[in-house]
Amino acid sequence: VLWRLHALLLGLAAGATAWLVTWPILVEALGFDGRAGLARSSVAGLGAGVAVSLLLLWRVRVAARVYRWQHRPGEGVVVFKGAWWQREVWIPMTRLQHLDIQRGPLERWLGLATLELYTAGSHEYETRIPGLSPQRAQALRDGLLAELQADGAAVRGERP
């Protein structure tokens, strides 16, 4: 449900942008022949906006449906995403540097949170898990942090 809200909002925003972009172009193309021309072009622009937002909505919904993440206790986190272009991101626990929970204004309004996982790599050092409930994000972060600390203790204990 949360995901669908998120998608709807994204779609609406994209549609509005598409409308704002196409409208002046259409006005230019169809000419300023009085009020009728202006109205015609804005209706056409609106149509384009709706089409784009429906397309995006569908795409985001599909993406949201296949998006999965998995916490493997003691091992790390795996994120599966993408419907057509699929990606699996494997983040080992031992490589985690720090964890952030981010909540933008939109996310706060929808009651969502994003967990950000950072490693020390040079290319894919940041992985985001969006669309979590705040409680879930908090729980996941606390769990990971506790494991990280236990891991560190084990390493220190076993060294001579």
Place this chain on the structure above:
Amino acid sequence: VSGAPQPSGRLHPWSWLFHAAGALKELAVPVLAVVVLKRNDDFSALGLAGAAAALACAYGWLRARSFRYEVLAEEILIREGLLMRESRQVPFTRVQSVSERRGLVHRLVGVTELVLESGSGGKPEAVMRVLGPGEASRLAEQLRLHRAARAAGAGEGTGPAAEGPGGATGRPQQVLLTLPTVELVKLGIISNRGLLVVAAGIGVLSQYPDLLDLVPGAEQLAASVYGRLAEAASAGVVRLLPWILGLLAAVFVLVRLLSLGYWIVTQHGFTLTRDGDRLRVQRGLLTRVDVSGRVGAIQRLVLERTLLHRLFSRCTLRVDLPAALVATGHVPRLNRLAPIATAEQAQALIRDCLPGLDLQALAWRRLHPDAAWRRWQRTMLWVMPAVAPAVALAWGLPGLPADAGPVALAAAAALVAGSAWHARLWAASAAYAADQGVVAWRSGVFSKTWVLVPEGRTQVVTLRRSPRDRRAGTATLCADAMTAAGTRALKLPWLAEADAAALNARLWRANVEPLAYNRPVPSPGS
């Protein structure tokens, strides 16, 4: 911070000069442009340059005066800044690499610029601009002693506890590679480095075209070359060929000459030494650079053999050490273990860095059988949209020589056939190996590259499947490591899906069970 002791050590008395030079560099381009372009108007231009220089000197003097430091037993205290005063403590344990830079002016005055870096990324921990020779070597020695003591403490059972009277690790420094000038000349001929200089020159000229006026006769030369070209072109495309080839040859020679100069200036007297766990490179004709890094921190080794390398039977070996995430200006770092070396030398160096690795014995595995076909398709994806309109234009456009259309078509056909052949050769030679504690990747038809990443060094691993991949049963595996900012340590395209999954599982295990991995002989029971 009021309780902490105030550092009292000062930089070398000439430090203001180098701080001023740093500030002047920022102002140089605009000032120079004005000075060059307004030659007629001497007074204001000279005044501007003078004002910039005076400003920079004043800034440099204040900046150098405000810098205080103190070397303690375990750390360095630093206080610096003019308006924003900053106090820092840099523990020796944090310092991963020490680099020294001595430019021509540094050497005239007899000083050294010292940069202390940690592996964690971000800015350098400390930039000492500049220290006298005594101070610099004292600080470097103290860092070395501290490291040696720590190494002895960590590996009590294994390491030799010999603390010689000279200090350090007790093991002698071992020279791994030196490059005589003959080798640097070969490197200059092999490398394309001069291309960068040419590109920079073109960039400057496009910004300030008036600069061309300074070169006597440049305009006449360009005009006469252009006239001859136009004359030849009107007689047909085929007549133009010798001209194009001649021009390419001239550019080639120019680029080689520039790279020759570049490499001799930067790599003169190249010496790679090993002192315990540290690799150290000293090099440079005018600016002496002294950089070092830990063998145990090596993230990746890259061996390159281009067509020209093979002509001289040489190769280039690069190394990636944990790097700053933010690019930090002109801090030199250890990135070329061997700018140029024979295959035997390179293999010896690789064995030195990754003990026990036998390159010849790696169990190479091929890519998916479709790899050649897929690679050719990918090339066509960007070649076709560029070539098709060009051919159409060559046929249809009026005013072109009569043979333009057929020649363009023949060239396009050759390109398509050639790339198919290239893709086949590429797929036949590309292979990966997960063996002997490293992940290796080799590829290339004319220019060959070998990439070696120690298994325990990978970070995030990503598996990617496009719709085409899913139909063909292939996947692309990307592995991240602490290499230079923005680079990808390893990308293995078009693996068979099962192979990619197996490799990912292997890398995952190496990271999830780091203790088991670090043991010298992994016991299957644990």
